[in-house]
Amino acid sequence: MINHKQALALFGSPHKNGFTALVYNYFLERLTKYDIKKINAFESNFRPCVDCKICKKSNSCAFDDMNQFDPVFRSSSLLIIASPLYNFSFPAPLKAIIDRFQRYYCEKYYLKNELQKKTAVLILTCGRENNDKWIEIFKNQITVFLKSIDINLAHTICLKSTDNLKSGVDNLPQNVKMDINNIVKII
Numbered sequence: 001m002i003n004h005k006q007a008l009a010l011f012g013s014p015h016k017n018g019f020t021a022l023v024y025n026y027f028l029e030r031l032t033k034y035d036i037k038k039i040n041a042f043e044s045n046f047r048p049c050v051d052c053k054i055c056k057k058s059n060s061c062a063f064d065d066m067n068q069f070d071p072v073f074r075s076s077s078l079l080i081i082a083s084p085l086y087n088f089s090f091p092a093p094l095k096a097i098i099d100r101f102q103r104y105y106c107e108k109y110y111l112k113n114e115l116q117k118k119t120a121v122l123i124l125t126c127g128r129e130n131n132d133k134w135i136e137i138f139k140n141q142i143t144v145f146l147k148s149i150d151i152n153l154a155h156t157i158c159l160k161s162t163d164n165l166k167s168g169v170d171n172l173p174q175n176v177k178m179d180i181n182n183i184v185k186i187i
């Protein structure tokens, strides 16, 4: 079967078999309507943005390390960001990718190009249970950042309290599995 919709999945945990990977894989396995391109932030080693301002003047980036990423990003209607919470924010390699999205921000606001509208799903894991306030702040931060480049954060899948959780798909809480099964039906 040929899938027509494209998705870009950014994975931001250093652990290939950790909790973020558990939720990410469970979700992606069920997201059968999409052709998915996966990017592992810890393996890709993208350079951080240095605010050289080239993207304010032309539709380009000073660094060529994300050249293959750009067409995939542009052709994707769905963006998935999977991240553990590190000090109430993203792990550094994922934050580096997010800052490199500045070229799309500049494309919209300085070059006045229309960006393709996209939907996003956030997968978030965190060690502590009593984190709701910080998760909300983190989500708000991502919502505003994505909105600025015409991406709507439609769903968040959150796995809390991983400090107290055993690994393995059998230990993934029912509510998380249900959330995922509902989201893949409507997205």
Ligand SMILES: Cc1cc2nc3c(=O)[nH]c(=O)nc-3n(C[C@H](O)[C@H](O)[C@H](O)COP(=O)(O)O)c2cc1C
Residues within 6 Å of the ligand: 013, 014, 015, 017, 018, 019, 020, 021, 084, 085, 086, 087, 088, 089, 125, 126, 127, 128, 129, 131, 162, 163
């Ligand atoms: C550097 C670092 C910072 C962290 N900061 C937080 C935090 O602010 N709040 C929290 O609940 N857990 C925090 N954690 C715990 C991770 O979010 C949690 O263990 C996560 O589920 C790990 O996902 P993984 O198994 O994919 O690596 C932190 C862990 C590390 C290594």
